[in-house]
Amino acid sequence: MRRVLLAALALALGATLATPTAAEAQAWVRDPGSGYVQLGYRVIRDADRFFDPSGDVTDIAPYTQHTLNLYGELGLVDRWLQLTVAGELFRRNVLVDQAAVAGIGDFRVGLYTGLYEPESSGRSDPFPVRITAGIEVGLPTGDPNPSPNVSQSDPNFAQLDAFADTLPTSDGEVDVTFRLLAGWGTRIRRGSRPSLDVYATGGVGYALRNTPRRLPAILEGAGDIRDQLQTRLELGIRSTRPVLDRFWFAVRYNGLYVVQNRNASGQQSFAGLGDGVEVSGIGFVVSAALWKTLRVSFGADGAVAARNLPSAAAYDLSLSYEF
Amino acid sequence: MQRAFTMRAGGGTTCALLALGVLAGCDARFELLDDSLIDPGPGVADLGLDGGNATPDAGMPDGGLDDAGLADAGLTDAGMPDAGVDAGVGSDDPLFAGTFEDRNGYTATGDVTLEDLGDGNVRITLSSGFSTAAVPGPVLIVSDRDSIGRRLDRSRDIIVFRFTRDALVGAREIVVPLTLPENPTVFTYCEPFTVETGRALVSEVTR
Numbered sequence: 001m002r003r004v005l006l007a008a009l010a011l012a013l014g015a016t017l018a019t020p021t022a023a024e025a026q027a028w029v030r031d032p033g034s035g036y037v038q039l040g041y042r043v044i045r046d047a048d049r050f051f052d053p054s055g056d057v058t059d060i061a062p063y064t065q066h067t068l069n070l071y072g073e074l075g076l077v078d079r080w081l082q083l084t085v086a087g088e089l090f091r092r093n094v095l096v097d098q099a100a101v102a103g104i105g106d107f108r109v110g111l112y113t114g115l116y117e118p119e120s121s122g123r124s125d126p127f128p129v130r131i132t133a134g135i136e137v138g139l140p141t142g143d144p145n146p147s148p149n150v151s152q153s154d155p156n157f158a159q160l161d162a163f164a165d166t167l168p169t170s171d172g173e174v175d176v177t178f179r180l181l182a183g184w185g186t187r188i189r190r191g192s193r194p195s196l197d198v199y200a201t202g203g204v205g206y207a208l209r210n211t212p213r214r215l216p217a218i219l220e221g222a223g224d225i226r227d228q229l230q231t232r233l234e235l236g237i238r239s240t241r242p243v244l245d246r247f248w249f250a251v252r253y254n255g256l257y258v259v260q261n262r263n264a265s266g267q268q269s270f271a272g273l274g275d276g277v278e279v280s281g282i283g284f285v286v287s288a289a290l291w292k293t294l295r296v297s298f299g300a301d302g303a304v305a306a307r308n309l310p311s312a313a314a315y316d317l318s319l320s321y322e323f
Numbered sequence: 324m325q326r327a328f329t330m331r332a333g334g335g336t337t338c339a340l341l342a343l344g345v346l347a348g349c350d351a352r353f354e355l356l357d358d359s360l361i362d363p364g365p366g367v368a369d370l371g372l373d374g375g376n377a378t379p380d381a382g383m384p385d386g387g388l389d390d391a392g393l394a395d396a397g398l399t400d401a402g403m404p405d406a407g408v409d410a411g412v413g414s415d416d417p418l419f420a421g422t423f424e425d426r427n428g429y430t431a432t433g434d435v436t437l438e439d440l441g442d443g444n445v446r447i448t449l450s451s452g453f454s455t456a457a458v459p460g461p462v463l464i465v466s467d468r469d470s471i472g473r474r475l476d477r478s479r480d481i482i483v484f485r486f487t488r489d490a491l492v493g494a495r496e497i498v499v500p501l502t503l504p505e506n507p508t509v510f511t512y513c514e515p516f517t518v519e520t521g522r523a524l525v526s527e528v529t530r
């Protein structure tokens with residue numbers, strides 16, 4: 001069972017359209033000294049529609065976003081403590097045929113602890129769901145206010161600065177997210193037919209957002225980014241038939257919702273990093289084992305409803321290794 | 324065409340500090356991908372509401388009417404009593420007024436008037452109830468069409484003002500060299516993403 005759960009963990013790292021990184025911690029806390037590292041590339045290409053602040057879709061100039069993401073987990077104390085680090089090593093925001101901004105993005109550091117593990121009761125899976133709590137701190141390592149790098153006396157400064165403001169690589173604030181995660185996995189035996197491994201994982205989080213530093217001038221004095229509720233659910237399956245057992249298939253749902261003054265107009269955000277961003281997204285991921293615990297995964301996510309977010313599918317390709 | 328700007332000085336140092344675990348941000352690198360996007364725009368004098376202290380906007384070189392490309396509609400306004408809006412404003416010069424309405428989920432409020440000053444300039448007055456959304460790159464546009472859509476036609480959609488944070492709310496007077504089209508419309512607009520954030524369908528009024 002443990003092997004199934006760990007294999008599921010290697011896959012259960014979903015993407016969202018509006019979170020800084022493509023991977024997130026799950027309910028399985030790693031053993032001390034064991035870890036997981038994932039390098040992923042994500043692209044949102046030629047998004048020419050936009051979920052406006054009221055949730056309606058409007059046409060916009062095409063927008064493309066490339067990110068190179070790093071995610072890592074390391075078990076520190078058996079069951080009780082796991083360290084996570086997630087961040088964008090590189091982010092390039094592009095207003096197609098207009099302007100682009102590139103640089104490092106934001107990072108998140110988290111600590112997770114196992115609240116409940118089935119094995120901890122000493123009996124055989126009395127309640128086969130493990131529950132984990134965590135806290136993550138978001139660090140504004142990117143640039144919330146890119147500069148056009150021309151003098152303010154340049155006659156084109158105002159226009160160029162407006163384009164640069166549109167393409168931040170950071171939300172500009174230190175935030176704290178409290179998360180509660182649950183995970184379940186089992187092997188379904190089907191007589192003489194190959195068994196199926198399945199898992200379900202999900203969680204909720206509350207993000208305490210803060211006041212961004214060094215905002216673009218157009219947003220100065222706008223105050224705190226409103227707090228958000230995060231939700232996610234992922235269901236995965238694989239066959240135990242030889243060769244097929246290398247592949248996991250999963251579907252996932254991600255939600256991000258403003259919980260303070262939800263209908264206030266807020267600061268607005270076009271790049272998915274500022275205030276007022278909401279999304280209800282669904283997606284899928286396929287993961288294949290290449291060699292031992294080295295895996296390659298491909299996934300796609302799209303928003304079925306959102307606010308202040310480009311309307312386009314996000315595609316992920318990642319390489320992960322578990323040790 | 325592509326023009327790249329170099330990373331800001333100190334960015335490397337900042338990133339090195341980041342590697343040491345110090346909380347600091349890394350400056351990003353900006354590129355303009357199409358030089359033709361640079362908009363000369365009309366020359367603008369932002370008078371503020373107290374008037375008198377005309378402050379030519381150094382950021383907007385005078386493109387003049389030729390740049391604007393708006394045909395002189397040659398409007399004549401018969402029978403408009405001179406309300407004495409301003410010295411030098413002829414009674415035959417048209418005056419338009421309208422109220423902003425929301426567009427694309429963004430809120431815009433307040434009134435706007437367009438006064439042809441008769442000397443090639445137009446005075447644009449935003450009322451005390453004016454407000455528009457703090458989107459990136461917000462601009463004020465006078466156009467001869469009632470919908471801009473997703474692409475600016477820079478010969479018809481004239482950017483007359485670039486909003487600063489302080490200018491997003493409240494009264495303002497702007498004087499700009501411009502020939503008003505026959506049926507002008509005023510927009511607040513996000514230039515980078517080409518999104519209308521407010522619109523005022525103005526109509527000619529008596530002085």
